[in-house]
Amino acid sequence: MSGSLVTKLQRFTELDKADRGALGRFEAEVRDFRAGSDVITQGTQPDRVHLLVQGWACRYKLLATGKRQIVAYLIPGDLCDVHVFVLRRMDHSIGVLGPAKVALISPQLMLDTMDRHPRIARALWWATLVDEGVLREWLVNLGRRNPYERVAHLLCEMWVRMNNVGLAPEDCFSLPVTQADIGDTMGLTPVTVNRVLQRMRRADLITLEDGELTILDVNRLTSLSSFDSAYLHGERERAPAATCSVATRAERPRS
Amino acid sequence: MSGSLVTKLQRFTELDKADRGALGRFEAEVRDFRAGSDVITQGTQPDRVHLLVQGWACRYKLLATGKRQIVAYLIPGDLCDVHVFVLRRMDHSIGVLGPAKVALISPQLMLDTMDRHPRIARALWWATLVDEGVLREWLVNLGRRNPYERVAHLLCEMWVRMNNVGLAPEDCFSLPVTQADIGDTMGLTPVTVNRVLQRMRRADLITLEDGELTILDVNRLTSLSSFDSAYLHGERERAPAATCSVATRAERPRS
DNA sequence: CGTAATCTTGAGTCCAATCAACCAATGTGG
DNA sequence: CCACATTGGTTGATTGGACTCAAGATTACG
Numbered sequence: 280m281s282g283s284l285v286t287k288l289q290r291f292t293e294l295d296k297a298d299r300g301a302l303g304r305f306e307a308e309v310r311d312f313r314a315g316s317d318v319i320t321q322g323t324q325p326d327r328v329h330l331l332v333q334g335w336a337c338r339y340k341l342l343a344t345g346k347r348q349i350v351a352y353l354i355p356g357d358l359c360d361v362h363v364f365v366l367r368r369m370d371h372s373i374g375v376l377g378p379a380k381v382a383l384i385s386p387q388l389m390l391d392t393m394d395r396h397p398r399i400a401r402a403l404w405w406a407t408l409v410d411e412g413v414l415r416e417w418l419v420n421l422g423r424r425n426p427y428e429r430v431a432h433l434l435c436e437m438w439v440r441m442n443n444v445g446l447a448p449e450d451c452f453s454l455p456v457t458q459a460d461i462g463d464t465m466g467l468t469p470v471t472v473n474r475v476l477q478r479m480r481r482a483d484l485i486t487l488e489d490g491e492l493t494i495l496d497v498n499r500l501t502s503l504s505s506f507d508s509a510y511l512h513g514e515r516e517r518a519p520a521a522t523c524s525v526a527t528r529a530e531r532p533r534s
Numbered sequence: 535m536s537g538s539l540v541t542k543l544q545r546f547t548e549l550d551k552a553d554r555g556a557l558g559r560f561e562a563e564v565r566d567f568r569a570g571s572d573v574i575t576q577g578t579q580p581d582r583v584h585l586l587v588q589g590w591a592c593r594y595k596l597l598a599t600g601k602r603q604i605v606a607y608l609i610p611g612d613l614c615d616v617h618v619f620v621l622r623r624m625d626h627s628i629g630v631l632g633p634a635k636v637a638l639i640s641p642q643l644m645l646d647t648m649d650r651h652p653r654i655a656r657a658l659w660w661a662t663l664v665d666e667g668v669l670r671e672w673l674v675n676l677g678r679r680n681p682y683e684r685v686a687h688l689l690c691e692m693w694v695r696m697n698n699v700g701l702a703p704e705d706c707f708s709l710p711v712t713q714a715d716i717g718d719t720m721g722l723t724p725v726t727v728n729r730v731l732q733r734m735r736r737a738d739l740i741t742l743e744d745g746e747l748t749i750l751d752v753n754r755l756t757s758l759s760s761f762d763s764a765y766l767h768g769e770r771e772r773a774p775a776a777t778c779s780v781a782t783r784a785e786r787p788r789s
Numbered sequence: 790c791g792t793a794a795t796c797t798t799g800a801g802t803c804c805a806a807t808c809a810a811c812c813a814a815t816g817t818g819g
Numbered sequence: 820c821c822a823c824a825t826t827g828g829t830t831g832a833t834t835g836g837a838c839t840c841a842a843g844a845t846t847a848c849g
């Protein structure tokens with residue numbers, strides 16, 4: 280399915296026909312990656328911008344000890360390396376989970392598009408800020424939540440994100456990750472992840488089979504992991520003015 | 535001391551007199567914050583861009599349980615919220631550690647500056663990418679390193695960063711954080727942090743008193759925490775060419 | 790069909806959290 | 820100036836939960 284990027288960016292701002300057309304050109308050249316292969320490896324400087332079109336991928340780092348830490352998941356509509364223009368080399372690798380399709384975009388096309396379509400540029404900026412928000416929330420996860428909460432929180436997040444690109448119509452979506460992957464994400468061992476998932480199954484919170492996750496009780500899963508999607512910044516922007524009277528929701532003073 | 539931002543950005547790219555002058559105007563209006571106060575609180579939308587001029591600050595999130603997770607440290611030259619233009623509200627708070635000085639920049643001035651000084655815009659983009667790199671490395675820390683390594687790694691990082699803005703001439707710099715703060719950063723209890731620091735002192739790795747850290751043995755501290763500053767992207771940019779032959783290190787295939 | 794990867798389960802160990810004092814330094818108000 | 824409270828640091832004893840190790844069941848895949 281194409282157009283995940285459009286779906287995602289439209290969550291932030293309205294795009295017109297020209298914008299959508301421009302984004303469509305991103306997918307002119309698509310390459311297949313086979314399960315487990317790397318899209319980009321640490322230390323290199325990619326000469327193309329990569330857009331994940333189908334399947335899942337992850338950013339990860341390997342330690343000298345052989346341990347691995349996954350630092351982000353990428354789903355259709357996510358860009359791998361918008362920063363090609365700025366950084367000399369990747370400080371992490373990107374690998375796909377299961378087979379995947381990746382669009383290759385020339386840096387020139389990328390720059391031109393952002394130049395001619397300020398709304399797109401703005402929306403892409405928003406997308407990177409959301410990614411940053413996710414990183415911060417993961418730190419909270421690893422630092423201050425227990426294994427059960429961590430995994431629950433991760434599932435909630437991925438559910439919302441998949442929803443945002445139209446890939447989780449029901450409370451059910453493709454989750455092609457192994458328990459070891461989840462462990463490498465949340466700082467746990469495969470054994471612990473296994474036990475956590477079983478507890479969740481027994482509690483009728485989820486089912487997870489053949490890489491398909493179904494969330495049976497969204498409310499309970501979100502509350503038990505104190506999941507609050509605010510950090511995903513999913514609400515549409517208002518007036519782009521810098522001086523807009525901000526009518527936020529109930530804002531409680533810090534105690 | 536003024537001009538930390540210039541020092542920092544020049545690490546990435548050469549700035550001319552006009553650039554430096556423009557950055558100087560950022561510090562026209564400076565406000566004092568008293569120890570422990572918040573610069574920005576979660577959920578609000580700041581109407582100014584904040585630049586830390588003196589002292590330390592941190593980004594943090596509070597959980598419903600009262601736990602706190604620090605997700606970033608800010609030192610002189612760091613911007614708090616460049617994204618004011620894009621996001622509706624902060625997904626975290628920023629508080630100062632010890633007394634601090636913060637420059638208030640109008641969004642308009644910020645935009646104008648980036649408009650008229652593309653080098654600055656580019657360098658600011660670089661700075662945010664470095665911040666992102668730090669977030670990823672912290673995830674590695676929390677997920678895959680033990681308490682001793684974590685704290686050591688944090689100290690190495692802060693040493694390099696302080697160095698980069700000229701605030702750690704010797705292997706010694708101001709570190710106005712409590713042991714509880716370090717715990718809230720690295721997902722540890724104050725007690726554990728205390729014991730870790732003592733081990734480091736006994737091993738003649740560091741001294742830490744009155745908020746002044748001295749690293750006695752940089753080599754050992756970096757190696758024991760497998761600290762590699764590559765993720766801070768400290769090397770000057772080369773030609774902005776997209777096609778450079780990349781001589782990477784040993785790359786092993788993913789198992 | 791056979792091999793490897795993944796998932797599952799149990800038993801034992803260890804490390805960091807927890808709980809609980811205590812000390813030193815700092816600051817505050819009477 | 821002193822009694823007192825507060826904060827940050829230090830130390831010890833205990834506990835519990837996640838890791839480790841190991842083996843078996845199941846699934847995926849060439």
